[in-house]
Amino acid sequence: MDNHIFEGRYTTENNRDVVVFLIGMRINKRLAIRKWLPVFTAMPGMIRELYENQEALGFLSMENYFGLRTTVMITYWRSKEDLLAYSRGQRHLTAWKNFNRKIGDTDTVGIYHETYVVPQGHYEAIYGNMPVYGLAKASGHMPVTAEVRTAEKRLRTGVK
Template sequence: MGKTVYEGRYTTENDQDIVVFLIGMRVNKRRAIGKWLPVFTAMPGMIRELYENKDELGFLSMESFFGLRTTVMIQYWRSDEDLLAYAKGQKHLKAWKNFNQKVGNTDAVGIYHETYIVPQGNYESIYGNMPLHGLGKAAKRIPVTAENLSAKKRLTSVQYEAAQTKPKSL
Protein backbone atom coordinates (compact mmCIF):
# COMPACT_ATOMS: atom_id res chain seq x y z
CA MET A 1 0.00 0.00 0.00
CA GLY A 2 2.96 2.29 -0.54
CA LYS A 3 3.28 5.31 -2.73
CA THR A 4 4.72 3.47 -5.74
CA VAL A 5 3.58 5.23 -8.89
CA TYR A 6 2.39 2.79 -11.52
CA GLU A 7 3.33 4.25 -14.89
CA GLY A 8 0.78 3.94 -17.63
CA ARG A 9 -2.96 3.52 -17.52
CA TYR A 10 -4.78 1.06 -15.30
CA THR A 11 -8.34 0.20 -14.41
CA THR A 12 -9.96 -2.24 -12.03
CA GLU A 13 -11.91 -5.40 -12.62
CA ASN A 14 -15.59 -4.85 -12.01
CA ASP A 15 -16.64 -8.46 -11.55
CA GLN A 16 -17.57 -8.18 -7.86
CA ASP A 17 -20.36 -6.31 -6.09
CA ILE A 18 -18.96 -3.50 -3.97
CA VAL A 19 -20.28 -1.16 -1.29
CA VAL A 20 -19.07 2.42 -1.20
CA PHE A 21 -19.55 4.09 2.18
CA LEU A 22 -18.94 7.81 2.73
CA ILE A 23 -18.68 9.01 6.30
CA GLY A 24 -17.68 12.38 7.60
CA MET A 25 -18.17 15.28 9.92
CA ARG A 26 -18.60 19.02 9.62
CA VAL A 27 -17.36 21.49 12.21
CA ASN A 28 -20.20 23.97 12.51
CA LYS A 29 -18.70 25.96 15.39
CA ARG A 30 -14.91 26.06 15.21
CA ARG A 31 -14.47 27.34 18.77
CA ALA A 32 -16.44 24.43 20.23
CA ILE A 33 -13.37 22.18 20.14
CA GLY A 34 -14.65 20.14 23.08
CA LYS A 35 -17.62 19.08 20.98
CA TRP A 36 -16.04 18.24 17.64
CA LEU A 37 -12.59 16.96 18.70
CA PRO A 38 -13.99 13.78 20.32
CA VAL A 39 -15.80 12.98 17.06
CA PHE A 40 -12.59 13.52 15.08
CA THR A 41 -10.45 11.44 17.45
CA ALA A 42 -12.87 8.50 17.52
CA MET A 43 -12.00 7.49 13.96
CA PRO A 44 -8.32 6.40 14.19
CA GLY A 45 -9.09 3.46 16.49
CA MET A 46 -11.84 2.23 14.21
CA ILE A 47 -9.65 2.62 11.11
CA ARG A 48 -6.86 0.65 12.78
CA GLU A 49 -9.36 -2.08 13.65
CA LEU A 50 -10.60 -2.20 10.04
CA TYR A 51 -7.13 -2.56 8.57
CA GLU A 52 -6.04 -5.13 11.15
CA ASN A 53 -9.12 -7.29 10.45
CA LYS A 54 -9.83 -6.58 6.77
CA ASP A 55 -10.64 -10.11 5.62
CA GLU A 56 -12.75 -10.96 8.66
CA LEU A 57 -14.72 -7.69 8.53
CA GLY A 58 -15.13 -7.39 4.76
CA PHE A 59 -13.41 -4.00 4.67
CA LEU A 60 -11.46 -3.45 1.45
CA SER A 61 -9.88 0.01 1.54
CA MET A 62 -10.43 3.71 2.19
CA GLU A 63 -9.35 7.26 1.38
CA SER A 64 -9.68 10.33 3.63
CA PHE A 65 -10.03 13.98 2.68
CA PHE A 66 -9.94 17.02 4.95
CA GLY A 67 -11.35 20.46 4.21
CA LEU A 68 -11.59 23.59 6.33
CA ARG A 69 -14.79 22.47 8.02
CA THR A 70 -15.67 19.10 6.55
CA THR A 71 -13.97 15.72 6.44
CA VAL A 72 -14.99 12.76 4.34
CA MET A 73 -13.76 9.21 4.34
CA ILE A 74 -14.58 7.02 1.37
CA GLN A 75 -14.61 3.36 2.31
CA TYR A 76 -14.95 0.30 0.11
CA TRP A 77 -16.63 -2.81 1.52
CA ARG A 78 -17.19 -6.33 0.25
CA SER A 79 -20.93 -6.24 1.07
CA ASP A 80 -23.64 -4.28 2.83
CA GLU A 81 -23.94 -7.17 5.30
CA ASP A 82 -20.28 -6.68 6.29
CA LEU A 83 -20.72 -2.93 6.69
CA LEU A 84 -23.88 -3.31 8.78
CA ALA A 85 -22.24 -5.98 10.94
CA TYR A 86 -19.34 -3.63 11.64
CA ALA A 87 -21.78 -0.87 12.57
CA LYS A 88 -23.11 -3.19 15.30
CA GLY A 89 -19.59 -4.03 16.52
CA GLN A 90 -18.14 -2.99 19.86
CA LYS A 91 -15.75 -0.23 18.70
CA HIS A 92 -18.33 1.49 16.53
CA LEU A 93 -21.11 1.22 19.12
CA LYS A 94 -18.81 2.65 21.79
CA ALA A 95 -17.85 5.59 19.55
CA TRP A 96 -21.52 6.20 18.68
CA LYS A 97 -22.51 6.12 22.38
CA ASN A 98 -19.68 8.55 23.25
CA PHE A 99 -20.72 10.86 20.42
CA ASN A 100 -24.31 10.97 21.65
CA GLN A 101 -23.22 11.58 25.26
CA LYS A 102 -20.71 14.34 24.45
CA VAL A 103 -22.35 16.01 21.48
CA GLY A 104 -26.01 15.16 21.85
CA ASN A 105 -28.22 17.65 20.04
CA THR A 106 -25.67 20.46 19.88
CA ASP A 107 -25.21 22.15 16.53
CA ALA A 108 -21.44 22.52 17.06
CA VAL A 109 -20.62 19.48 14.94
CA GLY A 110 -22.48 17.51 12.34
CA ILE A 111 -21.94 13.97 11.11
CA TYR A 112 -23.12 12.20 8.00
CA HIS A 113 -22.83 9.02 6.03
CA GLU A 114 -24.02 7.72 2.68
CA THR A 115 -24.05 4.11 1.49
CA TYR A 116 -24.04 2.95 -2.12
CA ILE A 117 -24.46 -0.70 -3.08
CA VAL A 118 -22.92 -1.10 -6.52
CA PRO A 119 -23.51 -4.37 -8.39
CA GLN A 120 -20.71 -5.89 -10.44
CA GLY A 121 -20.32 -4.35 -13.87
CA ASN A 122 -21.85 -1.04 -12.75
CA TYR A 123 -18.66 0.81 -11.93
CA GLU A 124 -15.49 1.67 -13.75
CA SER A 125 -12.24 3.43 -13.01
CA ILE A 126 -9.15 4.79 -14.70
CA TYR A 127 -5.76 5.63 -13.21
CA GLY A 128 -2.92 7.20 -15.15
CA ASN A 129 0.52 7.32 -13.56
CA MET A 130 -0.95 6.94 -10.06
CA PRO A 131 -0.13 5.07 -6.89
CA LEU A 132 -2.84 2.70 -5.67
CA HIS A 133 -5.78 4.94 -4.90
CA GLY A 134 -9.50 4.66 -4.21
CA LEU A 135 -11.13 1.71 -5.90
CA GLY A 136 -7.69 0.85 -7.28
CA LYS A 137 -6.71 -0.19 -3.73
CA ALA A 138 -9.95 -2.11 -3.15
CA ALA A 139 -10.33 -4.07 -6.40
CA LYS A 140 -7.91 -5.94 -8.63
CA ARG A 141 -5.88 -3.49 -10.74
CA ILE A 142 -5.41 -4.40 -14.40
CA PRO A 143 -3.72 -2.63 -17.33
CA VAL A 144 -5.82 -0.69 -19.82
CA THR A 145 -5.99 -2.58 -23.12
CA ALA A 146 -8.01 -2.24 -26.32
CA GLU A 147 -10.78 -4.29 -24.65
CA ASN A 148 -11.19 -1.80 -21.78
CA LEU A 149 -9.92 1.43 -23.32
CA SER A 150 -13.10 3.48 -22.90
CA ALA A 151 -15.44 3.97 -19.95
CA LYS A 152 -18.20 2.40 -22.04
CA LYS A 153 -16.11 -0.74 -22.55
CA ARG A 154 -15.27 -0.88 -18.82
CA LEU A 155 -18.95 -0.72 -17.90
CA THR A 156 -19.84 -4.23 -18.98
CA SER A 157 -23.05 -4.80 -17.03
CA VAL A 158 -26.19 -6.20 -18.59
CA GLN A 159 -28.06 -3.13 -17.32
CA TYR A 160 -25.68 -0.75 -19.09
CA GLU A 161 -25.85 -2.58 -22.39
CA ALA A 162 -29.64 -2.91 -22.14
CA ALA A 163 -29.95 0.81 -21.46
CA GLN A 164 -27.89 1.57 -24.56
CA THR A 165 -30.13 -0.53 -26.84
CA LYS A 166 -33.44 0.52 -25.30
CA PRO A 167 -35.55 2.60 -27.73
CA LYS A 168 -35.64 6.27 -26.79
CA SER A 169 -38.96 7.99 -26.20
CA LEU A 170 -39.80 11.11 -28.14
Protein backbone atom coordinates in the same frame (compact mmCIF):
# COMPACT_ATOMS: atom_id res chain seq x y z
CA MET B 1 1.51 2.99 2.40
CA ASP B 2 3.05 2.33 -0.99
CA ASN B 3 3.24 5.47 -3.13
CA HIS B 4 4.82 3.77 -6.15
CA ILE B 5 3.57 5.58 -9.27
CA PHE B 6 2.29 3.31 -12.03
CA GLU B 7 2.99 5.12 -15.29
CA GLY B 8 0.30 4.91 -17.92
CA ARG B 9 -3.37 4.11 -17.64
CA TYR B 10 -4.82 1.56 -15.26
CA THR B 11 -8.28 0.43 -14.31
CA THR B 12 -9.88 -1.85 -11.76
CA GLU B 13 -11.66 -5.15 -11.96
CA ASN B 14 -15.43 -4.88 -11.70
CA ASN B 15 -16.35 -8.55 -11.45
CA ARG B 16 -17.80 -8.47 -7.93
CA ASP B 17 -20.30 -6.41 -5.99
CA VAL B 18 -18.85 -3.61 -3.88
CA VAL B 19 -20.24 -1.32 -1.21
CA VAL B 20 -18.97 2.24 -1.09
CA PHE B 21 -19.50 3.94 2.26
CA LEU B 22 -18.71 7.62 2.78
CA ILE B 23 -18.55 8.94 6.33
CA GLY B 24 -17.45 12.28 7.63
CA MET B 25 -17.93 15.24 9.89
CA ARG B 26 -18.27 18.98 9.57
CA ILE B 27 -17.02 21.35 12.24
CA ASN B 28 -19.78 23.92 12.59
CA LYS B 29 -18.27 25.80 15.55
CA ARG B 30 -14.50 25.86 15.17
CA LEU B 31 -13.81 27.25 18.64
CA ALA B 32 -15.76 24.47 20.38
CA ILE B 33 -12.74 22.16 20.18
CA ARG B 34 -13.67 20.17 23.28
CA LYS B 35 -16.93 19.22 21.55
CA TRP B 36 -15.68 18.22 18.08
CA LEU B 37 -12.24 16.85 18.95
CA PRO B 38 -13.63 13.65 20.54
CA VAL B 39 -15.58 12.96 17.35
CA PHE B 40 -12.43 13.47 15.29
CA THR B 41 -10.23 11.34 17.55
CA ALA B 42 -12.67 8.39 17.66
CA MET B 43 -11.85 7.46 14.04
CA PRO B 44 -8.18 6.33 14.25
CA GLY B 45 -9.03 3.40 16.53
CA MET B 46 -11.78 2.23 14.21
CA ILE B 47 -9.52 2.58 11.16
CA ARG B 48 -6.80 0.55 12.89
CA GLU B 49 -9.36 -2.14 13.77
CA LEU B 50 -10.55 -2.30 10.16
CA TYR B 51 -7.06 -2.75 8.74
CA GLU B 52 -6.07 -5.29 11.39
CA ASN B 53 -9.17 -7.40 10.67
CA GLN B 54 -9.86 -6.72 6.99
CA GLU B 55 -10.78 -10.22 5.87
CA ALA B 56 -12.94 -11.02 8.90
CA LEU B 57 -14.79 -7.69 8.71
CA GLY B 58 -15.22 -7.53 4.94
CA PHE B 59 -13.41 -4.19 4.79
CA LEU B 60 -11.50 -3.72 1.52
CA SER B 61 -9.87 -0.27 1.54
CA MET B 62 -10.28 3.43 2.27
CA GLU B 63 -9.20 6.97 1.38
CA ASN B 64 -9.32 10.05 3.66
CA TYR B 65 -9.77 13.74 2.87
CA PHE B 66 -9.54 16.72 5.20
CA GLY B 67 -10.87 20.16 4.38
CA LEU B 68 -11.05 23.31 6.48
CA ARG B 69 -14.30 22.27 8.14
CA THR B 70 -15.29 18.97 6.58
CA THR B 71 -13.69 15.53 6.47
CA VAL B 72 -14.69 12.51 4.44
CA MET B 73 -13.54 8.93 4.56
CA ILE B 74 -14.39 6.81 1.53
CA THR B 75 -14.46 3.14 2.42
CA TYR B 76 -14.97 0.07 0.29
CA TRP B 77 -16.66 -3.07 1.63
CA ARG B 78 -17.24 -6.60 0.42
CA SER B 79 -20.99 -6.45 1.17
CA LYS B 80 -23.69 -4.41 2.86
CA GLU B 81 -23.99 -7.21 5.43
CA ASP B 82 -20.33 -6.73 6.38
CA LEU B 83 -20.77 -2.98 6.69
CA LEU B 84 -23.91 -3.33 8.80
CA ALA B 85 -22.26 -5.95 11.02
CA TYR B 86 -19.36 -3.56 11.66
CA SER B 87 -21.79 -0.77 12.55
CA ARG B 88 -23.19 -3.03 15.29
CA GLY B 89 -19.72 -3.95 16.57
CA GLN B 90 -18.42 -2.89 19.98
CA ARG B 91 -15.89 -0.26 18.88
CA HIS B 92 -18.34 1.53 16.58
CA LEU B 93 -21.23 1.33 19.04
CA THR B 94 -19.06 2.77 21.81
CA ALA B 95 -18.00 5.69 19.57
CA TRP B 96 -21.63 6.29 18.53
CA LYS B 97 -22.87 6.28 22.13
CA ASN B 98 -20.09 8.69 23.15
CA PHE B 99 -20.99 11.00 20.28
CA ASN B 100 -24.65 11.05 21.28
CA ARG B 101 -23.77 11.64 24.93
CA LYS B 102 -21.34 14.51 24.22
CA ILE B 103 -22.86 16.11 21.11
CA GLY B 104 -26.37 14.81 20.66
CA ASP B 105 -28.45 17.28 18.69
CA THR B 106 -26.27 20.35 19.25
CA ASP B 107 -25.04 22.22 16.20
CA THR B 108 -21.35 22.15 17.21
CA VAL B 109 -20.40 19.37 14.82
CA GLY B 110 -22.24 17.63 12.04
CA ILE B 111 -21.79 14.06 10.89
CA TYR B 112 -22.94 12.28 7.78
CA HIS B 113 -22.69 9.06 5.88
CA GLU B 114 -23.78 7.77 2.50
CA THR B 115 -23.94 4.13 1.40
CA TYR B 116 -23.88 2.86 -2.18
CA VAL B 117 -24.36 -0.81 -3.04
CA VAL B 118 -22.90 -1.28 -6.52
CA PRO B 119 -23.42 -4.54 -8.41
CA GLN B 120 -20.56 -6.12 -10.35
CA GLY B 121 -20.15 -4.70 -13.83
CA HIS B 122 -21.83 -1.42 -12.87
CA TYR B 123 -18.75 0.58 -12.00
CA GLU B 124 -15.55 1.54 -13.72
CA ALA B 125 -12.46 3.54 -12.94
CA ILE B 126 -9.44 5.00 -14.67
CA TYR B 127 -6.10 5.92 -13.10
CA GLY B 128 -3.38 7.73 -15.02
CA ASN B 129 0.11 7.94 -13.56
CA MET B 130 -1.15 7.18 -10.05
CA PRO B 131 -0.26 4.89 -7.18
CA VAL B 132 -2.77 2.10 -6.54
CA TYR B 133 -5.69 4.15 -5.27
CA GLY B 134 -9.35 4.10 -4.31
CA LEU B 135 -11.40 1.37 -5.88
CA ALA B 136 -8.28 -0.20 -7.42
CA LYS B 137 -6.93 -0.78 -3.89
CA ALA B 138 -10.21 -2.48 -3.03
CA SER B 139 -10.94 -4.45 -6.20
CA GLY B 140 -7.71 -5.02 -8.08
CA HIS B 141 -5.39 -2.86 -10.19
CA MET B 142 -4.71 -3.71 -13.82
CA PRO B 143 -3.40 -2.03 -16.96
CA VAL B 144 -5.85 -0.67 -19.51
CA THR B 145 -5.97 -2.89 -22.59
CA ALA B 146 -7.78 -2.47 -25.91
CA GLU B 147 -10.74 -4.42 -24.49
CA VAL B 148 -11.26 -1.84 -21.73
CA ARG B 149 -9.82 1.34 -23.26
CA THR B 150 -13.00 3.43 -22.79
CA ALA B 151 -15.42 3.85 -19.89
CA GLU B 152 -18.17 2.43 -22.08
CA LYS B 153 -16.16 -0.74 -22.73
CA ARG B 154 -15.22 -1.11 -19.05
CA LEU B 155 -18.88 -0.85 -18.05
CA ARG B 156 -20.16 -3.08 -20.86
CA THR B 157 -17.73 -5.95 -20.55
CA GLY B 158 -17.15 -6.22 -16.84
CA VAL B 159 -13.43 -6.56 -16.30
CA LYS B 160 -12.45 -10.06 -15.26
